[in-house]
Amino acid sequence: MDNLPERQNPHAHLRASDTDRDQVVDVLRDALMAGRLTQDEHAERLEQTLQARTLGELEPITQDLAVPGQPFQPVAAASNSPVPIEEPANPSDSFEAMVAVFGGGERKGRWRVKRRINAICVFGGHDLDMTDAVFEGREVTIWAFAMFGGIDITVPDSVEVRNEGVGIFGGFGARGGESPDPNAPVVIVKGIALFGGVGGQVSSRRHKKRFRDQGGQGHGQLH
Structure with missing residues (x-):
């Protein structure tokens, strides 16, 4: 996969949830259907998505696919805790x-x-x-x-x-x-x-x- 530009994300160290990975999978599917990704590129990025452990690893996968003015932003898993919890990457x-x-x-x-x-x-x-x-x-x-x-x-x-x-x-x-x-x-x-x-x-x-x-x-x- 080509090297993609990095973006500053204060939540990059947080653990990725299944919801975050599903969101990336949806973006990749739409990009494949629209012709922005080849079959090989889609397969490669899909594998990276499934292996990603943090939000920082997920974000570059779709960064060059974002619609202008509407960049993709991974979201942390929802928490019902009344106290702030931020899981460390390690x-x-x-x-x-x-x-x-x-x-x-x-x-x-x-x-x-x-x-x-x-x-x-x-x-x-x-x-x-x-x-x-x-x-x-x-x-x-x-x-x-x-x-x-x-x-x-x-x-x-x-x-x-x-x-x-x-x-x-x-x-x-x-x-x-x-x-x-x-x-x-x-x-x-x-x-x-x-x-x-x-x-x-x-x-x-x-x-x-x-x-x-x-x-x-x-x-x-x-x-």
């Missing part, structure tokens, strides 16, 4: 390690919550506020180790939280919102608190003034 790379020794670390605002997070604090602390975060998966696992320190986690109330940690001369507890949304991500908290604590607070309580001004819904909590 899930195995969705990992972050956070270490705080005699100090502290903080995540807040529009940060990306990786599928796997290792949070370690020794005589220090971590503050992970997921209120406005983008999740990189429908299941997130936090491995927490707190010794003479603490890890505070805040989650939206639609997010389910599963507590699988242990406290030894310390506290380790996790609790999600009262009515988690089945379409929202699940946060699994594992690890150990040794003379320390792993816990959190409800987003609407932490940001009560903001939620009151916005008239927004409450967010979940992790104790």
Whole structure:
């Protein structure tokens, strides 16, 4: 297949869905019927479509077939999640390690919550506020180790939280919102608190003034 010009697409790294691939197949079929593609070109591009894993791989396949003024735009699979989810192109790379020794670390605002997070604090602390975060998966696992320190986690109330940690001369507890949304991500908290604590607070309580001004819904909590 000829080299096609590249276009900037901020969603190029996202996983392609069956709907995205079907859309490309339709465009290729129309191009074949209209004579814009030969049989061999159609077969080659169809094979590339079926093998494409991301939107960035799909887009060039029909880029030179777009009607002027109406360029083809792959669309991500629809999501009913009340919390933003953007699947990474390579899930195995969705990992972050956070270490705080005699100090502290903080995540807040529009940060990306990786599928796997290792949070370690020794005589220090971590503050992970997921209120406005983008999740990189429908299941997130936090491995927490707190010794003479603490890890505070805040989650939206639609997010389910599963507590699988242990406290030894310390506290380790996790609790999600009262009515988690089945379409929202699940946060699994594992690890150990040794003379320390792993816990959190409800987003609407932490940001009560903001939620009151916005008239927004409450967010979940992790104790």
